Amino acid sequence: MVQDSEDQAPSVTPSTPARTLLPSIVPAATVGVVSALILVGVEVAADQLQDVLWETVPDALGIGRYSVAWMFVVLVATGIAVGLVVWKVPGHAGPDPATIGLDAPVLPPVVLPGLLLVTALMLAGGPSLGPENPIITVNVGLAVWLGSRLVPRAPGRIWPALAEAATIGALFGTPVAAALAISELLATKETRGMLWDNLFAPLTAAAAGSLTVTLLDHPSFDLGLPSFGRPGWSDLLASVVVTAVGALLAMCAVRALPYVHSAFQRLRHPMLMLPAGGVVLGCLAAVGGHLTLFKGLDEIATLAHDPDGWSAGEFAVMTVVKLAALVVAAACGFRGGRIFPAVFVGTALGLCAHALVSGVHPSVGVSAGVLGVLLAITRQGWISLFVAAVLVAEPTVIALLCVASLPAWLLVTGRPEMQLRKDGTPVR
Structure with a gap:
């Protein structure tokens, strides 16, 4: 039995005429x-x-x-x-x-x-x-x-x-x-x-x-990190591991947000919640130093300018302090976004990996760390890949990041997001 031509033709969504788009x-x-x-x-x-x-x-x-x-x-x-x-x-x-x-x-x-x-x-x-x-x-x-x-x-x-x-x-x-x-x-x-x-x-x-x-x-996100040339198997392994660690670390912050938010909500008034948040942020800044303040964009440029200027322990402290400061600032009522501080966390984590294992190239460590942290905090796969890649500005890093994103995504997908409902429960 021969089908009608309409049945044989593939289903195609009609395009919008140009006269509809121009206005x-x-x-x-x-x-x-x-x-x-x-x-x-x-x-x-x-x-x-x-x-x-x-x-x-x-x-x-x-x-x-x-x-x-x-x-x-x-x-x-x-x-x-x-x-x-x-x-x-x-x-x-x-x-x-x-x-x-x-x-x-x-x-x-x-x-x-x-x-x-x-x-x-x-x-x-x-x-x-x-x-x-x-x-x-x-x-x-x-x-x-x-x-x-x-x-x-x-x-x-x-x-x-x-x-x-x-x-x-x-x-x-x-x-x-x-x-x-x-x-x-x-x-x-x-x-x-x-x-x-x-x-x-x-x-x-x-x-x-x-x-x-x-x-x-004249904005620029290129950190000017050293070029790593053609990636090897060690770069692939490093990118997968650092991305996964970044995702797991950021998921700790995601899990902590509802509890920290609930603690500040018990104060019930913005004139208590926000100054109390300022006190906690002051304590964190005393531990992590002034580079852990602000949104973090200028500060990651400082870190990237001298990737060997701090020890692994110092990078680790900055990573944890910045992540904790992000949770506190978001929980106590300060109005702001979470992408740029997350980029600092990922940058510090990547440079920490480079300081611990010299075989981890700083460009690979930074891009992988930023990718893992952003995947957990934003759940925006394309944005996470884009930001991680643009910080390094090396076309060859994109393939590494695409592979590294796969296991990291399995760690974060379906789990609570870093956003709460009005009743204080996390969005999934």
């Missing part, structure tokens, strides 16, 4: 530029305040810039300042940050100024968090609010996607990271056959955001 270019590019400008504005303001807090004031007082006493003072003062904003400013700087990941909620406009303020205070004051989560949340809220008014016919779901893609592109200085992140989300939907049609507008926003940041700030 999205201007709104997407606008969201990209505005999102990048907000990111740059917050980081510039935070850098200025950081210089005052950590250079101008201690120099004027004759106190060591990173003395134990001064680190305590600034971290506790940051906790108090952020606590005041969370307590008194309209909107209370948004929901509990432990309940928010990269997929940001849509917040009303009244919340956004307070969230921007606490983000700048956090970045300047030294808690171990990055800008990604709150800036994405602000940009999503602003894009939805303005977009629904200026382009009312556009589907409401497009604005969060544009803002998230634009901010991720601006954070990493390239639209590739945003494309990977958005494609990972879209791959679970029935529309995966139209992947590039769905990516068109977000990728436009990401390109505009990354180009804006590149022109204004």
Whole structure:
């Protein structure tokens, strides 16, 4: 029996006509530029305040810039300042940050100024968090609010996607990271056959955001680590082991987050929770040193500049302290993201492996350590691979990381994530 031609033809999802995609270019590019400008504005303001807090004031007082006493003072003062904003400013700087990941909620406009303020205070004051989560949340809220008014016919779901893609592109200085992140989300939907049609507008926003940041700030993630040339069997073994160790170590932090969060929640008030978090972070900074403060991007450049400048024990202490500081800062109520501190943890772990076993090349150790830690903390496979590879900027490392990611993913998949529900239980 001969089947009809329609039955014999393969199932193909029809592509979107160009005339449907073209009108999205201007709104997407606008969201990209505005999102990048907000990111740059917050980081510039935070850098200025950081210089005052950590250079101008201690120099004027004759106190060591990173003395134990001064680190305590600034971290506790940051906790108090952020606590005041969370307590008194309209909107209370948004929901509990432990309940928010990269997929940001849509917040009303009244919340956004307070969230921007606490983000700048956090970045300047030294808690171990990055800008990604709150800036994405602000940009999503602003894009939805303005977009629904200026382009009312556009589907409401497009604005969060544009803002998230634009901010991720601006954070990493390239639209590739945003494309990977958005494609990972879209791959679970029935529309995966139209992947590039769905990516068109977000990728436009990401390109505009990354180009804006590149022109204004000239970001670079290349750490300038020594080149390792052609990888060998020892490099493959090292990458698999270090990635697995990084994933297991980070999973300890993931497991600890609900308990640490619950302990701070018992204090019940932001003016108690955040200053108490500042005290704990001050203790951790006293143990780990000033390199374990802040979001960690400048600090990993310091470590990579002299990979043999610290002992294995010192790298190990920095790894554990930074990871603990990340958990405490996320649990006590500081608004911030977890990707950049996780990169520091992975970098310190990789250099620790190099210090312990000289055969572990620093580039292999760092990229593998970052991959393992990010896989456990973000559960974003493409983003983890991208960040780990871009830090080393060696094409040959990609094959090693792809192999190393497989056993590490088996260690983390299906287990609790570093994000909590409103009732304090971990997301799975």
